Amino acid sequence: MTRRAGVFVCHCGTNIAATVDVKNVVSELARDDGVVFSKDYVYMCSDPGQQSVIDAIKENRLDSVVISCCSPNLHEKTFREASSVGGLNPFQCEIANIREQCAWVHKDRAKATEKAIKITRSAVRRSLRDESLTPIGVPVTRKVMVVGGGIAGIQCSLDLANAGFDVVLVEKKATIGGHMLQLSETFPTLDCSQCILSPKMVEVSKHPKITLMVQSEVKSVSGFVGNFKAKVHTKAQYVDPEKCKICDDCAVVCPVVATNEYDEGLTGRRAIHIPFAQAIPASYTLDEDACLGLNPVVCGKCKKACEAGAIDYDKKPTTTEIDVGAIVVATGFDLYGKDKLGEYGHGRYPDVLDGLQFERLCSASGPTGGHVLRPSDQKEPKNVVFIQCSGSRDPENHCAYCSKICCMYTAKHATLYKHHVPDGNAYVFYIDIRSGGKGYEEFVQRSMERDSVMYLRGRVSKVYESKGKLKVMGVDTISGRNIEIDADMVVLAQAMVPSKGTAEIAKTLKIGRDKDGFLAEAHPKLRPVESVTGGIFLTGAAQSPKDIPETVCQASAAAAKVIQLLSKPELEHNPAIARVRESHCTGCEMCVDACPFEAITLVNGKAHVNEVLCEGCGTCSGTCVRAAIDVKNVTQLQVFEMISACMGG
């Protein structure tokens, strides 16, 4: 039976039409074998555009449809759905990408038109051999793993759990809370960060649907959307959180002092410690790297001191296997390396602080009880210089991107400083102020006008010590003068970079990262919380620098996407999978070895494809020397036809 194809060429306003002669494409294709209908339209993806596809299918009894328009990543789904409404099997609708791969990258109208015809013809030839396919139903595991317990992971877990899904929240550190826990106040409202975060943390710990795994990392993930198998490695839990009474007796007797990460190194803590007073889980934890050896002969003081008997040195690390239907990655950010900002003396001078250290100095739970004091001599600093864009917006030396939140938190830092030390001077060096957001601009203005923060537009070239003072050399580009300030303290607004484990988790989950190392979303505008891998979602600062409201927003968005995915009892698995022509198969097992998903086995001497495991990548068909295995709707025959079309044949 001869097939009946319809071709629809989109102008995309002038995006395509400016470079490609759309009418010519339509008239050329109209002459092709099998094409019984063709038309062009200014916006095929618009409602009337889609309707014309639906009508044409019905009126002309089309059994394949080609839309020549933008990338299939954008509208393949749209047009397949429209085709479906028209009564066509959605897998018989193909997209020819003549925008991103043609109109936008060429200027020569004649040549671009010729290429657009080839691309469209290639899609037509393919579609003429497209079979009608039915998605394969796969049962889903209605459980979600959230990786990272900062505000993004917390919000996402709560949203999912409140929607009735089981959640496993995996956190690397001993407490959830992330960087938000370290902040003193939040812009632009100056409400206390812990006051708004702690209740959420408690809610996580009390929620019957949430299983919290701290000191844990995801080691491997196999499976596919709806049915992942994750292996989670948990460090030895020497202190039993169920038994720990948080009495501090253990820490009092512990002889080891280590750096306190929570205070960003401004204070010390014992080897056995509670990460911070309201930690969740509410328990002390034993830092095995700092401990004298988990050995009662060597020390064992804490175990002796613990009346509750919560400490056990013999605990071993564990690996848990978890079945989940979806994974949300919320691994957050780190500050750009101190070691990389040598010109500002960070790490060399104790009074050059990073943003998080300054947060700790301002915080009531911090090392100074909320008084801004110099780390070097515990005196109140009278001149404080804040340097914005430390490591941001500097493509030659550091990060090219804008870290987005530093303008705001520097304004907050300067304001807080002035509230703590009203007679002090706060100077801010900036490139320009980026304060887009509700109440943000007003906040910055207030810091200048009401709190008399001195803003200097220019960069700092160097910070060095001279006679007990930090000399800040900079330039004010508005007055055109060089500026030298004798500072008591310097605070750097460092760039946000993806947290240390981001590269590793991206590799484990097989999700992409962008050029700056942040996790890559499936589409920058339309799919901001999805990764390219089905069932894996992104949220928070691991995806791009962002502030708390935006993070919360994105976390809820990711939760909504997961709910959408897991709300159906069955998932639709792509039916465009491999198929064996048994008459040609010799049972050589080349495809069995090639298959990345172990979807092919030998049954009665012939290759057999497991239709749920097969992802349709076609590595088997590229490997088979007898062309005995093919992927449906991308068969070898179809590809040969496409090649012919591309060659003008």
Add this chain to the structure above:
Amino acid sequence: MSEVLETPVQAKKEAQEFEPKIVAFLCKWCSSAGSDLAGVSRLQYPPNAVPIQVMCSGSVSPLYILSAFNKGADGVLVSGCHPGDCHYLKGNFFARRRIYLVQKLLKFIGLEPDRFRMSWVSAAEGTKYAQVVADFVKDIKALGPQRKLKARN
């Protein structure tokens, strides 16, 4: 395709106006997305390479490459995810193994092995894709039209 008996004059003229015909097999996840990014970034590159999107560079059979030459391609490009970053875990390793095989075969047949090229272009590398195509077109122009495997009818 009709058979053309070339005279020296025709051959010279053809060389002067030679616009290579190139097929570019792009994997859906990295290189096709990379070429989309080139488009979104409005990077300009020569229109000679006509893209065919495949699921994975690992699915590109040597037969596809030979078929393209047979149908008149002057060059064939296969582009996939960077080794280690394959969306299908290891498909591109199979593609990588085939480069050597195909190039050896082309050499054996008497065709310049450089007419077949493999590149690794990630979804973030729009600039690289544009560059890969521009370089390939330039190199194929230098090699001239491919006649060895082209079917004469």
